[in-house]
Amino acid sequence: MTTSPRQSSPARSRPSRSPRVRISIALSRPWAKADHLQRKNLIVTAALEVLHRHGLQTVTIRRVAQRLGVGAMTLYTYFDSQNDLRHAMIERGFQMLYDGCNQASTLDTPQPWHGGAHAYLQFALKNPNLYRLMFDSPSTFSPAEHQLFVGGFQGLIDKVTARLSSRGLTGPQLKHQAARDAGRFWIALHGLASLAISNRITVLSAKTDDLLDDILAHVSPD
Amino acid sequence: MTTSPRQSSPARSRPSRSPRVRISIALSRPWAKADHLQRKNLIVTAALEVLHRHGLQTVTIRRVAQRLGVGAMTLYTYFDSQNDLRHAMIERGFQMLYDGCNQASTLDTPQPWHGGAHAYLQFALKNPNLYRLMFDSPSTFSPAEHQLFVGGFQGLIDKVTARLSSRGLTGPQLKHQAARDAGRFWIALHGLASLAISNRITVLSAKTDDLLDDILAHVSPD
DNA sequence: CAGCATACCGTACAATGTACGATACGGCAA
DNA sequence: TTGCCGTATCGTACATTGTACGGTATGCTG
Numbered sequence: 363m364t365t366s367p368r369q370s371s372p373a374r375s376r377p378s379r380s381p382r383v384r385i386s387i388a389l390s391r392p393w394a395k396a397d398h399l400q401r402k403n404l405i406v407t408a409a410l411e412v413l414h415r416h417g418l419q420t421v422t423i424r425r426v427a428q429r430l431g432v433g434a435m436t437l438y439t440y441f442d443s444q445n446d447l448r449h450a451m452i453e454r455g456f457q458m459l460y461d462g463c464n465q466a467s468t469l470d471t472p473q474p475w476h477g478g479a480h481a482y483l484q485f486a487l488k489n490p491n492l493y494r495l496m497f498d499s500p501s502t503f504s505p506a507e508h509q510l511f512v513g514g515f516q517g518l519i520d521k522v523t524a525r526l527s528s529r530g531l532t533g534p535q536l537k538h539q540a541a542r543d544a545g546r547f548w549i550a551l552h553g554l555a556s557l558a559i560s561n562r563i564t565v566l567s568a569k570t571d572d573l574l575d576d577i578l579a580h581v582s583p584d
Numbered sequence: 585m586t587t588s589p590r591q592s593s594p595a596r597s598r599p600s601r602s603p604r605v606r607i608s609i610a611l612s613r614p615w616a617k618a619d620h621l622q623r624k625n626l627i628v629t630a631a632l633e634v635l636h637r638h639g640l641q642t643v644t645i646r647r648v649a650q651r652l653g654v655g656a657m658t659l660y661t662y663f664d665s666q667n668d669l670r671h672a673m674i675e676r677g678f679q680m681l682y683d684g685c686n687q688a689s690t691l692d693t694p695q696p697w698h699g700g701a702h703a704y705l706q707f708a709l710k711n712p713n714l715y716r717l718m719f720d721s722p723s724t725f726s727p728a729e730h731q732l733f734v735g736g737f738q739g740l741i742d743k744v745t746a747r748l749s750s751r752g753l754t755g756p757q758l759k760h761q762a763a764r765d766a767g768r769f770w771i772a773l774h775g776l777a778s779l780a781i782s783n784r785i786t787v788l789s790a791k792t793d794d795l796l797d798d799i800l801a802h803v804s805p806d
Numbered sequence: 807c808a809g810c811a812t813a814c815c816g817t818a819c820a821a822t823g824t825a826c827g828a829t830a831c832g833g834c835a836a
Numbered sequence: 837t838t839g840c841c842g843t844a845t846c847g848t849a850c851a852t853t854g855t856a857c858g859g860t861a862t863g864c865t866g
Contacts, residue, residue, distance in 0.1 A: 398843095417722060422822065433846040435824080444823065491722070497782060498720040500639060500713070511787050545788040546772075546798050553775025560719060565733050566767040576768050580803055620812090645854065655815040657855080666854065 393430060402440045404430060406450045413451065413491045423447075448495065449504050455496045456510040459485050464517065474525065475582040478518075479551055483574060486555035493559060497552065519544045522583040543583035550581040615652060624662045626652060628672045635673065635713045645669075670717065671726045677718045678732040681707050686739065696747070697804040700740075701773055705796060708777035715781060719774065741766045744805040765805035772803040 393404060408429045412421045423444055427434040441447040462485050467478030486493040503511065523540040531539065554577060557563050558570045566573075618626060630651045634643045645666055649656040663669040684707050689700030708715040725733065745762040753761065776799060779785050780792045788795075 423824080424822080427846095435846050436844075438824075438846095439844055494720055494722065497778065497784070498716055499782065500716065502783060503787075508787070511784070515788060541789055542794075542798055545790050545795060546802060548788070549775040549779060549795065549799070550768075550772045550803070551775070552779060553771040553773070556719065556778055557771060557774060560721065561724065562719070562733070565725075565730070566737060566770070567763055568767050572764075573767060573771065576764055577771070580768060581772070644852085646852085649815095657815050658813075660815095660855075661813055 393432065398440070402450070405437060405440055405447065406454050409447060409451055410454065410492065413495065414489060417491055418495060421448075445501070448499075449501075449507065451492070452496050452499065453504075453506055453510060455489070455492045456507065456514060458489070458492075459496070460510075460514045460517070463514075467521070473578070473582075473584075474521070475547070475578060475584065479547075479574060479578060479582075482551050483555055483558070483570070486559055487570075490559040493555065497556065515544065515548065518548065522547075525583060540583075547581055547583055550577045613653065615654065620662070624672070627659060627662055627669065628676050631669060631673055632676060632714065635717065636711060639713055640717060643670075667723070670721070671723075671729065673714070674718050674721065675726075675728055675732060677711070677714045678729065678736060680711070680714075681718075682732075682736045682739070685736075689743070695800070695804075695806075696743075697769070697800060697806070701769075701796060701800060701804075704773050705777055705780070705792070708781055709792075712781040715777065719778065737766065737770065740770065744769075747805060762805075769803055769805055772799045 393401065396404060405426065409421055409426045412425055412429065423437055424434045426447075427437050430436075437447070441450065459482070462481045463478045466481035467474070471477070519540050522544045523536060526536055526540055526543075554563075554570070554573055557566075563570050563573065615623065615626060627648060631643055631648045634647055634651065645659055646656045648669075649659050659669070663672065681704070684703045685700045688703035689696070693699070741762050744766045745758060748758055748762055748765075776785075776792070776795055779788075785792050785795065
């Protein structure tokens with residue numbers, strides 16, 4: 363498994379390739395030491411860096427490969443297509459989003475939704491290209507993405523359920539209202555994040571933070 | 585020079601004109617009878633058809649031109665670039681969206697926001713690719729788009745203002761609350777539309793219509 | 807008729823995704 | 837050892853894209 367990048371001569375008749383060291387930004391890269399799965403992750407990381415810095419349309423196979431110091435076709439050893447790589451990027455994005463939200467919403471404060479909502483919005487604002495890729499992609503979910511999405515939403519539902527349960531609701535009514543409250547909350551958060559990313563908020567002559575407070579006041583499950 | 589065996593001369597005298605009748609979908613050819621502005625609109629219409637039927641990445645210069653029965657480079661007589669054409673498509677989209685909403689929002693019902701909200705959602709659901717192009721484009725607004733966006737939102741603010749005014753609010757407080765209520769309403773509608781388009785709603789184990797009712801109950805400016 | 811503006815578009819080029827197949831190497835069977 | 841196979845790498849080639857360049861056609865104005 364663990365092999366160093368090979369030297370291969372061109373298919374036709376070129377005798378050899380000159381340099382051992384490839385010209386790339388990846389100077390001290392762990393590529394050579396990584397196994398198959400780790401290399402997949404390295405590719406995703408490199409792709410996310412390009413996405414973050416230069417936008418989706420610049421995330422090309424050749425560019426990501428160059429960043430890793432490998433040939434373009436090497437990526438096809440790990441992903442079937444560019445679309446496959448994009449799905450992997452989306453999965454990573456959901457993991458990042460949920461990690462941030464869960465980490466921020468562990469507290470029992472008088473306003474328990476503030477932390478998670480703030481973390482959600484911050485993720486979107488700090489990773490606008492990734493957030494767009496995650497939520498505005500016309501392609502359907504892969505099974506893994508579906509699992510991640512449902513799982514993350516279920517976490518929110520559980521929190522809402524616990525909250526409503528402590529207020530006396532039980533049975534199917536509890537379940538129904540928890541799902542609805544959680545859905546409405548997420549929808550509003552996503553709407554705010556989506557518009558904020560695309561700079562549509564300033565058009566509304568309002569500040570994003572004020573709107574978040576407003577949403578929390580009107581839409582949060584409490 | 586005229587008959588160089590090399591194939592590399594970029595500019596060469598052209599032998600003849602292509603046949604008069606072009607093979608295209610444009611049979612009744614409104615193109616020939618149109619003036620400059622009308623042709624611009626024909627191009628936008630053709631591009632929107634391709635967008636609607638086959639998605640954004642298939643809206644290529646060559647494809648739109650073929651649909652119109654003209655050469656690819658002809659489009660550059662009317663638009664500076666593909667991006668320029670996209671902006672024109674976005675402008676048309678906003679006009680369509682606002683037309684639909686204004687037409688549907690007859691104000692004097694017990695629930696005055698239902699009509700407009702429903703029309704908004706229907707536009708997004710019926711034109712998902714266009715809606716995505718309008719709201720998820722990473723590019724900044726052109727002045728014309730900005731004008732359209734602000735104008736449409738101002739219409740909503742005016743309606744909310746009238747409503748709040750009839751309840752006794754006045755002065756800067758009225759202005760402030762109207763803007764905030766309208767902003768929150770739009771954000772929630774956009775969040776619902778955006779998630780519904782990308783099929784994320786079924787994941788929430790809820791129906792889009794139910795969620796719209798829920799949003800109207802919690803977020804509408806009333 | 808000459809000159810110019812406008813419209814049309816064939817050709818070429820650089821960048822893209824990716825199919826194909828050559829090259830290299832590690833491990834296993836004989 | 838020798839031979840073979842599976843995995844990894846990647847050079848090449850091709851179709852498709854946006855669009856720059858510059859040519860041709862047509863109408864208007866003098």
